[in-house]
Amino acid sequence: MEIRNIEKELAWQLRHEVMWPEKDADYVKLPDDDKGRHYGLFAENQLISVVSLFIDGSDGQFRKFATRVSEQNKGYGSILLNHLLVEAQQAGIKRIFCNARREKSRFYEKFGLAATEEMFTKDGKEYIIMERVFA
Template sequence: MIKVIDKELAWQLRHKVMWPNKPFDFIKIEEDDEGTHYGLYEGEELVSVLSLFVQGEQAHFRKFATLTNYQKRGFGSQLLNHVLDEATSTGIKRIYCNARVNKASYYEKFGFSKLGDTFNKSGKDYILMERYLLK
């Protein structure tokens, strides 16, 4: 089941998956209050989260994380497809993310293209990726 969740639930999973060795507040972002946070549940357990930030006809998704023991089982793909469908149905024309370089091929499977050069943030290499959405 996929539903909109509170940012605090997204924070817990983000911290556990993305930056467990950093202080808890490291995984929070200033824009969290303006975002829509989606969660995918397997039974009662929250296993994947993604936060979407809409700016006009564009949207930026951030902090996409799936519990390690649920990765490579299609849960993240279900969540990403859901968010792409939601964005399309609400009139979003372009969606983008800062993808970890080692995950770029994953996003390419969803129609995302690399844009620009790689950059380093907090010791990890990223690349901007985008996809144009059609209704």
């Protein structure tokens, strides 16, 4: 297993397959993808999980966290998210946050993220903003 920085185009492929397969491929692209750090977890040279980190001063946001459906619930996403959190701290980020699908919020709590009061709905899916402040 290996985690490495990847090009945004590679992240787009897995994002589309996992997150919004019913939408056009462009739907998973972010306007600021050129500014992000994109990470991929590979097992046996197959891309299993992706996440993108966007840094703005001392704040960081991770977005478009996706794990291949056939590989979910095997710990790959947890390994990748732990890696991202270490990278964020090393980059000097004091607060990290994400827009979590409401049904996935318990997953993020395991990594020290707490729900905020901010929520929204996008394409019929409910999201809650979750954050963690590094000491």
